[in-house]
Every structure is written in structure tokens, then in C-alpha cells.
Amino acid sequence: MSESQRIATLLANVFDDADGSMTPPIVQTSLFSFDSYQAFEDRMAGRTNQPIYTRVQNPTVAAFESLMAKAERGEAAVALASGIAAISSTLLAFVRPGSKIACVEHVYPDTYKFMERILRPFGVEISYHTAAAFEDDENLLDGVDLAFLESPSSVVFTPLNLPRVTELAKRHGALTMIDNSWASPVFQRPLTLGVDIVIHSASKYISGHSDTVAGVVVSSLDHIARIRDLTLPLLGAKLAPFEAFLLTRGLRTLSARMMQHQATANLFVDRLATVPQVRKINSPGANEVPGLTGRSGLMSIEFDNTVDIPKFSDALQYFRLGVSWGGFESLILPARVGLAQAGAQNSMQKFGVSPNLVRLNLGLEDAEDLWADFVQALSQSAA
Structure with a gap:
């Protein structure tokens, strides 16, 4: 998105289709076939990017992902079946036994449960801190691998000075992830403030119609490629084409x-x-x-x-x-x-x-x- 193009204009632009369609078509299929052995081999070898199986790739889902990446000013996006699927798939792609996570207090309750009931038993260390500690304690992220943020936080809605927090995170080499569902990219674009990975429960404002459950992650090409390689295909929390169509509709307004x-x-x-x-x-x-x-x-x-x-x-x-x-x-x-x-x-x-x-x-x-x-x-x- 150019600096001169405001987000309302970006989101309202018609779908770029050779046939003049105003919206992306719903490609309701489980798999895609190939015209030749060579085309099939090229795709399996990673030499082309032709869709192969909707669990990992679908044109309707890709249209939604592209629009979300533009809205958040990221390089790429990956959509998943729910907000907690986006959170858990992203965390599992970047932590290992022995990893240390610093998490903001008053985090989304299911994020807290995932950390306590799944990550901690597998040897991930998790600590919880106030917004003030993230902003003021210059050594808080020393030795921390990942900072999980919300701004504002859940329930009590305490905001974070994200440029300050990300400055400290980069100083200590900590990866930063944020749940940006509350503000949406209309009111906050964390990637432009130094955050590494942005996550949305797309069920909320992105959908806007209370008829869709979905999640989406926006980041750099490398970070999204890691999620696509590890957790999207192996955990299987894919987004269906129809839900992606509804989410693109939601983004327009x-x-x-x-x-x-x-x-x-x-x-x-x-x-x-x-x-x-x-x-x-x-x-x-x-x-x-x-x-x-x-x-x-x-x-x-x-x-x-x-x-x-x-x-x-x-x-x-x-x-x-x-x-x-x-x-x-x-x-x-x-x-x-x-x-x-x-x-x-x-x-x-x-x-x-x-x-x-x-x-x-x-x-x-x-x-x-x-x-x-x-x-x-x-x-x-x-x-």
C-alpha cells in the first residue's frame, strides 16, 4: 500500500480478475490436477507454485491472504481455521523445548491456556508481565526468545508503547508477535512499529458479520514460509474457501x-x-x-x-x-x-x-x- 493510498481505498478496490469479477471466485475443491508429469514433478519439487491441495493452498484463500498482507503492510500472510489456530500454529513454528516466552498479562484466555496446558508441559518457559514492565524494564527480554504481545490487552485493554517494546526486543534478539484483533489494521499496523509477526482472530472485526471463524498471520516472507512449511500442513488447521470468500467480503467494509x-x-x-x-x-x-x-x-x-x-x-x-x-x-x-x-x-x-x-x-x-x-x-x- 502506498503512503498516499488510505486503507479504505485499498480494501474497497475490486478483485483484480481478467474476467472483470468484482469478487474472488469460490474455488471449492479439495485438490488440483496437472496437465503433465513434468508439471506435477515441478510442483512437487518446489519449482512452481501451482495449487496442489486445499489443505495448504487455494486461490480463494490466497486472495484473502493477499489483501490482509497489504492491509497490514506485510510481505505475506497465511490464513487458518480460527484465531487460536493462528496463535498456536505461529507459536509452535517458532518455539522449541527450552525456549523462553515473555507474555503480556491479561492475554486472551485461550492463548493463556495454550501456553500453560500445551507449551509449558513440553518444556517452554513462560513468564507474564505488565505493560509497564515491557516498556520500562530494559532487561526484561534479556535471554527471552519470543515476546507475545497484545495492545491493548484482553479484558482490561491496557495499551503498549510498541515502538519502545520492539526497540528493546531487537536489542535482546527476541522475536515479537502481537494479537492485533482489537484495533484491526484500520487503527494499528504493528509491523510498521517494529513488530515481527501480526496475528488476527479474523472471526472478529475482519469478518464483521458473526458468521465466520478464522485466523490470519501477517509477517515477512521468511516467517510466513516457516509457518507454511511446519505447522499449516502438519497441524492441518486450514481455512476453507467459502470462509475466505466471506472474509474478503468483510474486509471491503x-x-x-x-x-x-x-x-x-x-x-x-x-x-x-x-x-x-x-x-x-x-x-x-x-x-x-x-x-x-x-x-x-x-x-x-x-x-x-x-x-x-x-x-x-x-x-x-x-x-x-x-x-x-x-x-x-x-x-x-x-x-x-x-x-x-x-x-x-x-x-x-x-x-x-x-x-x-x-x-x-x-x-x-x-x-x-x-x-x-x-x-x-x-x-x-x-x-
């Missing part, structure tokens, strides 16, 4: 959707500041840290003890109770539901999330309707 999410979030942040029952608002805004140019529609608030959170949740009309986010619909996730999740490894318990915290996903409904719904539910929720 990503910029416009993010602007509306931001406008609603700005309205909520301004008005929540005047609500006496709200102790804290977790929602980083534009320019709060270098490289973050906007505010997405995902935030959390901490109520005081006068609010009956179950009663508040049940009184909402437009906000539905659910675990995901990034779609057209508004959702609420009370932290106490997450804290009650079964299992010993619970990241919300480990990092001290308040039971009075509630996560809000602000969708594409009218902002005034959403605010009126919030206010009426709060009025019914006195403990």
Missing part, C-alpha cells in the same frame, strides 16, 4: 465499520464518565500510545458494589449475552461469568480481574439506542 464502532465507543466513553456507578472505563483512544490511531468498539467498565450485574445484564434489550465480539451486534460479557469458568488455569483469576467488570462490544446499532438501553438497564439494577 472494514474501514467504514471501524469508524462507526469508534463513534459509538467515543459516545459511551464520554457519557460513562458521568455515571456515578462506574468506577473505571477501560477503552484506549486514538494516540494514547504511538501508532494507535483510533478506538474500537470493544471496552470494559468496572461498576461499584451498588450494581446488581446479573439483574443489569438481564434488563438489557439490545445487548445480548455472549463470548465473542467484533460483529454487527452488541454484546455484554460479565467478568464473573469468566471467573466462574471451570478449570484450574483461568487467566482472569490469575491476573486479578474484578468481578464487577463488564465487557461491552458496541455493535452497529444506533448509538443513542444503545445508550438508552444501557441507562434503562442500569436503573433496574440497584443491588
